[in-house]
Amino acid sequence: MTSALSAVATAIVLQVGRCRVETASREITGPSSPRVRRVTPKAMAVLRLLAVAGGQVVTRESLLAGVWPDSAPTDDVLTQAVTQLRKAFAAADGSEPYIETIARSGYRLLVPVAVMSLPATPDAPEPGLRPTEAGFSAEPPRRRRRVLRRWLLIALAVALVLAIAMLSWLLWQQRSQAQAASSNPLPVRPYRLLTSSLETETHPALSPAGDQLAYTAVNSQQERSQIFVRKRLANSPLHALSDTPLQAHDRLPSWSPDGSQIAFARFHADGRCQLMLAAADGQQPPVELLDCSPAELLSFDFSADGRTLVIGSFSAQPGRAGIALFHIAERRWQPLDYPRQPGDLDYNPRISPDGRWLVFARNPQLGRLYMMPAGGGALQPLDPGLMQIRGLSWLSDSRHIVVGRRIGMEARLQQLDTRQPGVWRDLGVEDAQLPAAARQVPMLAFMQRRAQTGLLRYGRDQPPQRIYPSVGRELAPALSADGQQLLLFSDRSGVPAVWQGRGDGRGALRLVVGVQPDVRQQAVWDRQGQHALLIGQDQAQRSVLYELSGAGTAVPLPVPVSSQILQAAYTDSANQLLVLERADDRGRLRLFDRDRTPWQELARLDGVSQLRWDRSRGRVLFTRFDRPGLFAWDTASGQTAVVNTHWPTRWRYRSWEVSADGSIWYSQIAAHCRNALRLLNPQPQQRDSGQDLRCLDRRLAASFGGFSSAEDGALLMAVAEREGGDIGLMPLFDTAEAQLEYFSKRLIL
Known part of the structure; x- marks a missing residue:
């Protein structure tokens, strides 16, 4: 019993009643509502103490001492934390109360608690046999070589068996996940959030190898937006890409194919727009590539060789109305020759990682996806319908794309095989948009919105x-x-x-x-x-x-x-x-x-x-x-x-x-x-x-x-x-092809 309670104290994921509790991100989900409810760190600490008690009463004094040890809090802070937990559980599972108040005593948890995930612990190394120096040196050289060759062959055989077993397990897991999803009463997220601030993080961009992430963070108090770069590991340090002026907004980061530079747009309060290029490590100030001041819905992407930027429609000026190439070294424009009508707004051009194809959204107010050769040419519609598009990105296989599509009242991430136009696969992420995939590995970043709207009536005076x-x-x-x-x-x-x-x-x-x-x-x-x-x-x-x-x-x-x-x-x-x-x-x-x-x-x-x-x-x-x-x-x-x-x-x-x-x-x-x-x-x-x-x-x-x-x-x-938004990250191991691609690249690296 004691070991079980200690496991509850250190668990990463708990099942409390019919609700799933992720302690690291402080998120509570349940069968009554798919919406994620996030509580404060103090409320999560109170829940841990109640869960460790195993249904026994925990006094208010114990809770105050355990959660607020270095301060002299009032009873109100504990009451607010318990109220927040009750609201989260009631929204996630309204079938029964979860926390009971014991008059003049404390609180206790009324539902069972189970551990779903524990933190990984390194395995203790097994002691090995080490031959004595004298005995080893006494062996003849030829015999020593035979022994080393035998052990090397055994090691290679074991590695091959392990690789085959891992791939077989991945393929089995792919089939079993679909079966388990229908019987699992709790929602299992196929992704994790890398940010969780109260401000808005948006416009994510993954480095080509998928090991670094750039995104825009909005600072509402300073009325500016900055681009930050960090490793994609949780709690990794981050640095600002550049020192953004006050009342300016840096947005739309895009990695160069070699991962050394990031292009981005800087929008000023007076309406000016600059397309900038900066070193990804943030050690040098950015340089201006071009003036994009007439921009409306500015969009751009690097070519596969990194020498040019492909830029969508952003101006009514001659030569700028359609998709065009901008040669970085020469600062030279090159319009693309492809079918379009005067006034068409061709937005969000994206070059496939192999450099062969270009996809874009035409008139994104309605939304129609097209594909053409990267150098221009005939257009191929990818979907017969119209949709509101919230970003798109190629996957690393240069065959699939992921699109943020407005469906009903929310945006959803959906995957499309360009060889099968019109057939969409939902990736199972709610309120997600602005997908950004890595060029070399099957990894996807996106923005998950936190939005709730209500009605206000404004009368005169x-x-x-x-x-x-x-x-x-x-x-x-x-x-x-x-x-x-x-x-x-x-x-x-x-x-x-x-x-x-x-x-x-x-x-x-x-x-x-x-x-x-x-x-x-x-x-x-x-x-x-x-x-x-x-x-x-x-x-x-x-x-x-x-x-x-x-x-x-x-x-x-x-x-x-x-x-x-x-x-x-x-x-x-x-x-x-x-x-x-x-x-x-x-x-x-x-x-x-x-x-x-x-x-x-x-x-x-x-x-x-x-x-x-x-x-x-x-x-x-x-x-x-x-x-x-x-x-x-x-x-x-x-x-x-x-x-x-x-x-x-x-x-x-x-x-x-x-x-x-x-x-x-x-x-x-x-x-x-x-x-x-x-x-x-x-x-x-x-x-x-x-x-x-x-x-x-x-x-x-x-x-x-x-x-x-x-x-x-x-x-x-x-x-x-x-309102607000966080950056999420998810691997795309939906096919055996993607799994083999990912692990082959990891073995090479």
């Missing part, structure tokens, strides 16, 4: 009001014109769904049954608040346009389009609807008369990425894929006009709203304000007095899910109540 407290994610709120009705997307039921409630947050939310929503686009109410348009999917994952009644009944509409429906909106005419559909890699806006059977098209406009109906002027406001800014379309005359030349950007193309009085508000992050609204059509007096920028919140940022306004000026917005 009133403090913000939190409505419908969040239990996960609430996105894309849509208010009716009178502000009385609300539609939103939430995963509070375990899956993304449509919920209906009151605009003031009173009463309960009601689930809209029978609709699998496309959470990228918020619902749109008609002027009377009697009906709403909503994009969803049927069982075959085809897009469907639904019309919801005020009572929550959803009816599919017979829209005469054969491609994917991206968005829809009402006009001032009850019989006319605006429908945005997919047209190749862009959007086509069509105005329909739905009183006809089938619906009759009245007008169309190509290249549209987002639309709103401006009731104050009876016109369509829209954004384009090929340029930033806001535009207006008169459906009667077919004429278009420019409303704003700078905003919205092509990336935040959904973060704007037109109010009942015709004011157009754009959500963005401004200086010293994480949630700001910019008026895109201000009057001269508003611009001169600074009324064109309104700070809603200096601390909480708005999500990309859009916001909504009512006729009384009230705003309803989804904000990030909790």
